[in-house]
Amino acid sequence: MIAVVQRVSESSVKIEGEVKGEIGAGLMVLLGIEDADDTEDIQWLSKKITNMRIFNDDDEVMNKSVQDVNGDILLISQFTLHASTKKGNRPSYIRAAKPDVAIPLYKKFIAQVEADFGKKIQTGEFGADMKVSLVNDGPVTIIIDSKDKK
Structure with a gap:
């Protein structure tokens, strides 16, 4: 799994013009599943x-978690995080899990x-055409790959 974690002051996701999810301060997370x-x-x-x-924290040092600051989390599925760009100019999504595996x-x-x-x-919403808005706070953006945990 790959996650792109962004510290935000606000974030929302719309599907067909309707707000599906929104948060104030917290984390907006894009999640790719293989x-x-x-x-x-x-x-x-x-x-x-x-x-x-x-x-x-009070000294302006990044020392608190989203839980410590009573923030919120907005999670968005994004299969394109597993794009391979090694060959040519059209990304390959062969590593991204198909819906029957990814949705569960x-x-x-x-x-x-x-x-x-x-x-x-x-x-x-998994598989939907989503419009994601955010105000990245900092900016702070961290990429985490669960395959790099060891």
């Missing part, structure tokens, strides 16, 4: 995201994040 991902990836990545200290893992990931985070998160 066939090789499993429960271990879900658990590790969820804990990493919910505990990552990328929010400022995406739902398990949402449940795991909510369990680790201790509250409901906002989400987009």
Whole structure:
């Protein structure tokens, strides 16, 4: 699994002009799932995201997690994170999991994040044409690959 984690002051996702999810201060997370991902990836990545200290403390040092600042999380599925650009100019998405594999893992990931985070998160809709808006705070953007955990 690959996650692009952005510290935001606000973020939202619209589907067909309707707001599906929105948050104030917190994290907007883009999530890419591949066939090789499993429960271990879900658990590790969820804990990493919910505990990552990328929010400022009183001394303006990034020393607090999204939980510490009582922030929110908006999670968006994005298969294009697994694009291969090695050959030619048209990305290949061969590594991205097909919906029959990805959707159950995406739902398990949402449940795991909510369990680790201790509250409901906002989400987009798997496979939908989504319009994502955000104000990146900092800017702070972190890329995490669960395959790099060891």
